[in-house]
Amino acid sequence: MAGLRDTWRKYREWFYSLVSNDIGIDLGTANTLVYVKGRGIVINEPSIVAVNQKTGAVVAVGASAKEMLGRTPAHIVAVQPVVDGVISDFEITSEMLGYLIGKAQAGHTKLLGPRVAVGVPSGITSVEIRAVRDAARAAGAREVHIIEEPMAAAIGIELPIHEPRGNMVIDIGGGTTDVGVISLGGLVNSKNIRIAGDRFNRDIIAHLRNESKILIGEKTAEEVKIAIATVSPSRERSEYAIRGRDLVTGLPREILVTDNEIRNAIGHSIEELVESIKGVLESTPPEIVADIMGRGIHLAGGGALIRGIPEFLSDALGVPVVVAQDPMTAVVRGTGVILDDIDFYDHAILPGEDDLVPTE
Known part of the structure; x- marks a missing residue:
């Protein structure tokens, strides 16, 4: 029976890899990094969005928005939608994630929306976790997994986290x-x-x-x-x-x-x-x-x-x-490792309605 379950799990993962991308995101206050399975880290941009206050339209995202800091007319403001590691502006965060996910998949879009793993600060509230999930869904993710950043970083730098010893x-x-x-x-x-x-x-x-x-x-x-x-x-x-x-x-x-x-x-x-x-x-x-x-x-x-x-x-x-090694990318690399074997790292993922049922 265990062999049958393993076979089914491998088949399921293979099928989804054909129709959906796996994307890891380090949603930081200063920068957001995006990892795509099979391609590595494809985006590292400032977590900044330029918004036209007259129309509410997003003018620029990421590096181009950062270049506008302190140089914009009065009606265009540069917004940091993530403050102290948590979402402060839901709609702008969704816009930013949508832009970054779209850019990461450019030329590699698949039939279904991506499966996304997002690194968040440790100890954030259930309301803040829900905001991250909802923002990622609004940006097109079909499935969202949340990982606390210290855990993602430890996995990204290949620490032996499953051993009965402290790291x-x-x-x-x-x-x-x-x-x-x-x-x-x-x-x-x-x-x-x-x-x-x-x-x-x-x-x-x-x-x-x-x-x-x-x-x-x-x-x-x-x-x-x-x-x-x-x-x-x-x-x-x-x-x-x-x-x-x-x-x-x-x-x-x-x-x-x-x-x-x-x-x-x-x-x-x-x-x-x-x-x-x-x-x-x-x-x-x-x-x-x-x-x-x-x-x-x-x-x-x-x-x-x-x-x-x-x-x-x-x-x-x-x-x-x-x-x-390469400390700035440790968290996003960790999200990628988790997506590669989500059953093995099930205990590293915060509980939620999107989490896959672990293999018995």
Whole structure:
């Protein structure tokens, strides 16, 4: 009987692969990544939509919308439909997902709508989960599976999540940092912390406004962060030229900022983040903490690329910390792995009406 069920499952998967695409999505506050089975990661675009307020029409999505930030006429606004990892504007999110799913399938559209797996922050509410499902359905998905981001990241970086030993993942994204402790295929402990890349950008803007009396936008702050942000004192000074508006004269002005200035700007937020991570370790069972000390903590997300952050966290937590290979794509790669064998990873998927009945 078991052999018959396995045969039926394989036949079912084969049939659906002919008539429907499998698509994994990392729906992030800053960027949305899309994976298509058989083709890999095909989209990595900013989670931004430009909307005409007069007509309600979507003017641009993704990279083209981001280019409009701070440069649009009054009636066109750039909207981030995902805030702190959750949907803040349902209709705009549906429009964005519809555009991205359509773009991902361009030239590869099949008879049925795609089966979609979406990574979401850990600990989001049932209402927020329903909003993600409904937005994906409205964008054309025939079936939607929801996976918490720490779990998806762990699977994406090939951690042995089904073993009876603890693994810890920290995913530092744009809107939130997700901390997950995983054992036996499930999350033993997790926390969603609203300190991440966007908070660091705001810190940089505030610091330059207060200390240098110059006003810059989010896009410039992001560029500064990527170029020279560090969390540890640097032996070799790095500088970056920025342009903004002088708050005294009101005229354009260019200044040089240093890596140590940016370290000071984001320092308080980094310390808050460390304290929150310590709280997760303190509430984790001691046997699993012992496993984590032996195996280390794995960093994913764009924030993992900030200079010095693994060493800083390791010193603060007393645990080895390593950056995952290609950390920015860990979550979306994990959704793809799950779609490849959805029965095997059934326990990693949040319960819902769309979930496939696992093979007995």
